[in-house]
Amino acid sequence: AQSVSQHNHHVILSEAASLELGCNYSYGGTVNLFWYVQYPGQHLQLLLKYFSGDPLVKGIKGFEAEFIKSKFSFNLRKPSVQWSDTAEYFCAVMPNTGTASKLTFGTGTRLQVTL
Amino acid sequence: KAGVTQTPRYLIKTRGQQVTLSCSPISGHRSVSWYQQTPGQGLQFLFEYFSETQRNKGNFPGRFSGRQFSNSRSEMNVSTLELGDSALYLCASSVPGYRETQYFGPGTRLLVL
Numbered sequence: 001a002q003s004v005s006q007h008n009h010h011v012i013l014s015e016a017a018s019l020e021l022g023c024n025y026s027y028g029g030t031v032n033l034f035w036y037v038q039y040p041g042q043h044l045q046l047l048l049k050y051f052s053g054d055p056l057v058k059g060i061k062g063f064e065a066e067f068i069k070s071k072f073s074f075n076l077r078k079p080s081v082q083w084s085d086t087a088e089y090f091c092a093v094m095p096n097t098g099t100a101s102k103l104t105f106g107t108g109t110r111l112q113v114t115l
Numbered sequence: 116k117a118g119v120t121q122t123p124r125y126l127i128k129t130r131g132q133q134v135t136l137s138c139s140p141i142s143g144h145r146s147v148s149w150y151q152q153t154p155g156q157g158l159q160f161l162f163e164y165f166s167e168t169q170r171n172k173g174n175f176p177g178r179f180s181g182r183q184f185s186n187s188r189s190e191m192n193v194s195t196l197e198l199g200d201s202a203l204y205l206c207a208s209s210v211p212g213y214r215e216t217q218y219f220g221p222g223t224r225l226l227v228l
């Protein structure tokens with residue numbers, strides 16, 4: 001079975017600071033990787049996804065993530081955060097079998113951006 | 116395209132009762148997955164339906180069940196509610212395949228008293 005670890009549970013940053021949220025996964029086969037964001041009072045939204053190819057993927061709102069296969073990692077980055085990025089961020093994996101249809105989530109990282 | 120819709124958005128029930136939640140997927144999406152979100156356990160997979168068949172199942176007791184209709188709409192049912200069932204129940208829809216991406220609805224917040 002797969003598992004996902006997000007090491008940062010709560011991160012506080014000032015506006016314009018750079019962000020990197022860690023995500024490591026455990027699975028014996030090929031996976032698809034995702035970052036979702038949950039803004040206060042809103043539903044879970046897809047930030048970005050990785051299936052194959054270029055390990056550096058870009059998502060919405062200036063976010064990007066890098067897949068490092070040797071480290072089983074898929075860290076999320078943003079060069080300069082804004083107050084509106086305050087939210088909870090979830091890393092998730094899905095086995096690339098074509099029929100898995102099951103996301104395994106990390107415990108989430110709560111990001112608080114101060115003015 | 117309209118997003119995933121879930122009804123009702125909020126529910127209050129008492130222990131021992133049963134509840135049915137509904138999910139309408141994005142048009143053209145034939146897979147519907149259900150997740151439970153709690154502060155203690157995070158986001159956990161309940162089950163997934165495709166073409167009216169349950170294809171994947173998480174580690175939840177048999178009190179949690181679901182079904183999918185021919186129009187891909189799905190319902191989940193929880194019988195004999197327990198206090199610990201209080202949670203946000205999320206539905207996600209997708210087109211299954213090697214590049215499957217799940218899109219989530221707003222959820223149904225269930226409070227069991």
